[in-house]
Amino acid sequence: KKYVLDLKVSSVEQINDKNVLIRLTDDKPLPEMLPGQFVEVRVDGSPSTFLRRPISINFLDRDRNELWLLVATIGDGTRALGRLHVDDKLNCVLPLGNSFTLPNRPDERILLVGGGVGVAPLLYFGKTIKDARATPVFLLGARSASDLAELELFKAYGEVCITTEDGSAGEKGFVTNHSVLSKEHFDRISTCGPKPMMMAVARYAHKASIPCEASLENMMACGVGACLCCVEKTIEGNLCVCKDGPVFDTQKLMW
Numbered sequence: 001k002k003y004v005l006d007l008k009v010s011s012v013e014q015i016n017d018k019n020v021l022i023r024l025t026d027d028k029p030l031p032e033m034l035p036g037q038f039v040e041v042r043v044d045g046s047p048s049t050f051l052r053r054p055i056s057i058n059f060l061d062r063d064r065n066e067l068w069l070l071v072a073t074i075g076d077g078t079r080a081l082g083r084l085h086v087d088d089k090l091n092c093v094l095p096l097g098n099s100f101t102l103p104n105r106p107d108e109r110i111l112l113v114g115g116g117v118g119v120a121p122l123l124y125f126g127k128t129i130k131d132a133r134a135t136p137v138f139l140l141g142a143r144s145a146s147d148l149a150e151l152e153l154f155k156a157y158g159e160v161c162i163t164t165e166d167g168s169a170g171e172k173g174f175v176t177n178h179s180v181l182s183k184e185h186f187d188r189i190s191t192c193g194p195k196p197m198m199m200a201v202a203r204y205a206h207k208a209s210i211p212c213e214a215s216l217e218n219m220m221a222c223g224v225g226a227c228l229c230c231v232e233k234t235i236e237g238n239l240c241v242c243k244d245g246p247v248f249d250t251q252k253l254m255w
């Protein structure tokens with residue numbers, strides 16, 4: 001079931017020069033949402049922002065009844081989101097899309113690989129994995145240390161491995177070169193971030209015979225499978241990222 005809700009902004013936090021964390025709440029308990037699903041928010045105010053913006057669910061804090069959205073302020077619409085104030089209303093359609101594959105045994109070790117603002121859904125997914133008594137390991141990539149977001153929060157749920165392109169934090173290089181890949185065993189990999197990174201992760205996983213899924217970030221407009229602007233070629237034909245995804249088994253993608 002989908003809901004259209006006017007959620008109330010409870011805080012807006014600039015967490016580095018690219019990302020803001022918007023926490024939203026409601027008088028009623030927020031609906032069920034699964035990790036990997038997303039929200040379409042309506043951005044009011046500027047002519048280029050009449051479309052809704054898809055934003056992944058960063059975290060669901062049941063204790064405080066808060067939904068967290070981590071937003072990279074890179075375009076008009078997302079910059080307008082960064083200018084929201086406490087007590088403003090944000091019209092949201094949620095929850096949309098499918099979810100990451102949830103753990104099915106407690107001894108499962110799941111590697112969550114994120115890059116850039118693509119780390120966002122992995123926080124809620126990591127918590128969900130830990131709640132199911134399985135083990136999440138985070139492998140987060142960024143250009144530079146200052147681009148890393150929510151590190152302390154990730155550490156609350158599992159081991160955090162880092163790569164940066166400039167070597168300013170963690171190991172220097174790309175996520176697929178991190179030493180944890182050769183040292184530890186993983187049953188599955190889930191990834192979200194820039195497409196070249198996810199493609200490299202998928203190639204690594206296929207070679208190592210580890211099941212892998214990726215959350216795609218194709219351009220979206222309607223968010224409900226009507227406009228076809230988000231299609232991705234798969235072995236099952238063209239699928240809508242918004243409705244059939246955003247999470248896909250990477251073996252099904254034509255990468």
Ligand code: FES
Nearest residue numbers: 221223225228242
């Ligand atoms: Fe319109 Fe996916 S965004 S079909």
